[in-house]
Amino acid sequence: MSNNWTPDQLNAIQARGGSLLVSAAAGSGKTAVLVERVIGRILDDNPPVDIDRLLVVTFSKASAAEMRSRVAKRIRERLKVTPDDPHLLRQQMLLDTARISTIHSFCYELVRQNFAQLGLSHDVRIGDQQELNLLQRGALQDVLARRYAAQDDSGFLDLVELVSSSRNDREMEKLVDKLYGFLRSHPFYHQWIEEKRAYYDPSVPIEQTEWGKIIMEYTADGLAYAQGLMSAAIDMMDEPMAASYASTYTSELHSLISASETAQRGNWDQLRKALDDITFVRLPSLRGYTDENRKSFVSGCRSKVKDLIGDLREKRLCASAQQHSEDVAFLAPRISALF
Structure with a gap:
């Protein structure tokens, strides 16, 4: 293990026995720390864990590939020291089937393996962005149509009048799309909504x-x-x-x-x-002032x-x-x- 880890990094690598949340800025060594933590779990723990028993998810394919490559490199480095170690050889063999992927790929595989229990078709697939955009817009238009059909929804009608033109609901759709996109990226969006809703209390000075x-x-x-x-x-x-x-x-x-x-x-x-x-x-005027x-x-x-x-x-x-x-x-x- 490197001797250059900071105390916080070392704690993130070695902590066991509970949930661990690591928050750090870009370029601060999160990937290296995670690789070292994986290596520690599969090689140093007593008893060690097979790498195909771990789930490692990332946000991009490039990050997943880099993670797999770094783990493979660390295993090769250990094999140079003890080339006949059966556990090391086993981890090298299992690496190809290890669950190191994007979160999208993992969720897709989970759905694909359990499509019957989920009531889905066996040929379920991940839609491309254009398809998803069309589906999202269709869903939004359905929601707006239902809200229009509700006779007692005066707040919604007032909102539409406030943000949309008399010709169409495009501005309303753009507003909801933007808010939806933001909320999807927020970890506690229900709490965020309630906090913002509380801002609109006319009794507060x-x-x-x-x-x-x-x-x-x-x-x-x-x-x-x-x-x-x-x-x-x-x-x-x-x-x-x-x-x-x-x-x-x-x-x-x-x-x-x-x-x-x-x-x-x-x-x-x-x-x-x-x-x-x-x-x-x-x-x-300042007369004669130079x-x-x-x-x-x-x-x-x-x-x-x-x-x-x-x-x-x-x-x-x-x-x-x-x-x-x-x-x-x-x-x-x-x-x-x-x-």
Whole structure:
């Protein structure tokens, strides 16, 4: 065995007597660890296990082939040391029939061997992607047709009206397809659905919603950044510029500070009002001022602050808490129909 294993890798290789879940990033040596674990089970354990008693599944044919090749190489390396070992020779012989394959191949073989018990035809096969896409779309259209036929399914009809055009249901189909594809890749999709459904509770104040928390935090960070810009602009002013600009910039800085303090209190509507209270008056002209670099920096800082505050007002906190509650109440039955 290699002497270069990390403690976690060594634990993954040697752990016995229970379930083991290994999570690691790409390129971190998962395949090498799994190969060493397989070798340990078939060669080092007492008693050892025949390799055809193990099930090793991967997500791609290339990974399965690589796994089989690496196990074969490790067996050959052991045979060079003890070429007449009957157990090693047996593992080498059994390797060709070992269940090292993609998860799709394993499931197909399981179905093929038990087609009668499953009530399937003996010539069952894995469909190609084009066939599967057609079957999936047909199934989706059947589901939509049944939902249309349900006279009391107002949430579904409202959902269709929200996402589809008047001509067809293609947008609705695309939405369901996308959601279905995501959920298939999620290990606990029922839990995920319930968590997302719970987001659409109109009784929850917007400050306590997931998106409300994110927006409030984003706004607080934005206001802190705006204060920094305005302070930098004030610090950059020389006497001639300060005589014309300092009082205006200082007043606007105080408004930013006040809005930041409001953001820390965590009240959505109060923060909206604090943002609305930030005003930017027209600056007096600087006649005869020649330091264009300084002037550009100072005015540029203020322009960035104005743009940032405008963004917060118009795109982040663009609705009141009451409007948010009404929107959530509007969406809740539609989201339930989608899930």
